[in-house]
Amino acid sequence: MPEGTFVIVGASLAGSKAAETLREEGFSGRILLIGEEIERPYERPPLSKGFLLDKEPREKAHVHESDWYDKHDVELRLGVSVTAIDRAGHEVRLSTKEPIGYDKLLLATGASPRRLEVPGSKLQGIHYLRTMADAAKLKQALAPGGRRVVVAGAGWIGLETAAAAREHGNDVTLIEPEPAPLHAAVGPELGGMFAELHREHGVDLRLDQGVAGFWGAGQVSAVVTSGGAEVPADVVIVGIGVRPNTRLAEDAGLEVSDGVLVDQSLQTSDPDIYAAGDVANAYNPLLGRRIRVEHWANALDGGPAAARAMLGRPVVYDRIPYFFSDQYDLGMEMSGVASPGEYDEVVYRGDAATREFIAFWLSGGRVVAGMNVNVWDVTDEIQALIRSSRPIAPARLADPNTPLADLA
Template sequence: MAHHIVIGGGQAAASLVAKLRSSGFDGDITLIGAERVPPYQRPPLSKAYLLGEMELERLFLRPEQWYADNDIALRMGVRVTEVDAHYKTLRLDTGEVLTYDKLALTTGSHPRTLPAAIGGTLDGVYTVRDLRDADAMAPEFRQGARLLVIGGGYIGLEAAAVAAKKGVKVTLVEMADRILQRVACPETSAFFRDLHREHGVDIREGVGLKELTGTDRVSGAVLTDGTELDLDFAIVGVGIQPATALAEGAGLEIDNGIVTDDHCRSSEPDIFAAGDCATCNFKGQRIRLESVGNAIDMAEVAAQNMAGEDVAYEPKPWFWSDQYDCKLQIAGLNLGYDAVHVRQDGAARSHWYYKGTELIAVDAMNDARTYMVAKRLIEAGKSPAPEIVTDPETDMKALLKA
């Protein structure tokens, strides 16, 4: 009987084993994860879970019993130390060697950390990536505590929002000229800068961290403009990098992630990859999509092909971020945009990205209806004129029929 193995513990891993079984594969399935809990959601770690609004069990993507009911062997709290693509084996840190027929790598990503030379290894310095991170930092979020957030991307901003809601005094530094510079237009940056300042967050753009200070535990920071801050803790949100060590050791092709073809296969035909660790083709470009949507969709296509189907993966990028009472929803990718048009409809707001006359992405703030319309327009290749989409009198749903 064939044996398919999936390595990972997040959204892609859970989606892949579920789709593999529902696609008719009746062989053995083993899911191996380094953490001691079943696969769980990552996004709430920096939001609802950290705020205490979500219990641990609600993080789990499926109850543990579901895996047993579907004859999926869970091997949690175990690390894979080596993959041999030639002999189709993998070695665990227990010393066991397992044989597979097809293998899926859904190993996710690692947060970038600060060097020890500038205080990155001091106690009280955190990253936000897994359950252990969230549990470790949760006691720090107390009224009046002083926090430095390093990095003005979505992870840093979400952590700052949680901290501010908990009564923490937050300073956020971003080395670039503006927050969200890598992923969003100036209009979106300005919206979230104003939102955070309204909640008391001290945002400093164009300023980086020189060093964190303290003997064993962080107690202060020196910024690149010479400012010195007293701190109780710090959160580092300076991006992530794909977890490709196993793939590299197996000799797979790597290019900012595990290179996959249109069927989610790596350079080894019996090894598939999905989620944050993998790159895919999008409109002729090789990209890596760090999103729940991509993790689910890519994993399900990988599963179908592992089950013997012939399904091509077509990325449909979508993202979201929750900060305070604002829900940001993003459809499409804004790569290469040359114009942004703003739609304001009462409290709802959206930013429409165009590349020439082509609509390529939309940022929607507290505007779920516009987001859903925009997502469908982009996926259908429809590009309404900017003066139409920015007119608050426009019936957005009617655009789908045009």
């Protein structure tokens, strides 16, 4: 068992679960968990779901109880950033100017929202959602109800915040440059279902349009679309994706391309530095290529995997990407990758009209992704189908009388 000092940059879900795993695996050396926020590590899904809807308290999002870190001898440094990595000296430098030596280093620095760089983008009332502080501010803006809310971007964050805004009693307009919501994530077939869902709940959905600018005198009062329309707005939510936080890695000379490049054990080009979570662009041997996954499950699973690799354990991180979402009365889970170009057919099992079904994305007759909508306890079976990589007749996939377990 290696000893010494293990430094984790990023007091995130991935970072905190890595620290937890190090202790569970018997590591007795020094662990420093360093985070820029003043909030102790928390999970991000509640920020656009339960917490934003005021259905869950702030504390429920935290990964550990407040005394967990002291009890497990994990040095939690909050409100502090790492400004540089000295690979040759095995040292990181903090924003406090303090140098800290490391034997192994984990980068769990996450990602930051992409910004809309258009006229008026600095006006008050334009929100981005990434942190607990962002969510608290947005909830305060939405909770009174009766506001005119414009959401830019119909990805997962855009759809979930649009649903929350409607449930708080606001008028909502959703602007998306693609022909369907979630076009890059699930393709037009399922994207169309989400468009219908939001329209049924009163969202004014404007597709094939982008945001050209914002109007207002200090406070945003309107959004200008790429088609020239002016949409009145008291509150704007921008959800157009994120960028991995790779500056530290780049400055340190690590290999970076759409994230920090890591192998199947989450090791970077430096054998003593690892990366996990949103920032890691990892080689996935199951998929046979690199993939950077921005979802909760990747942080939950990737942090522990990196911790074991840092301890010298054999690690093959080949998790199937997994995501879940709740919007109005629709709950769903998704496994796999279903971007346009990744599949050639979508097969449904169940009643898509009543939104109780499983959708399978196939490529060459093999299941590459699956989404269960208001159908539960089938994720393991769907992931087994993806892992098997066996050609399956679409008629058997669609037949509810054929157990999924029999198809893997």
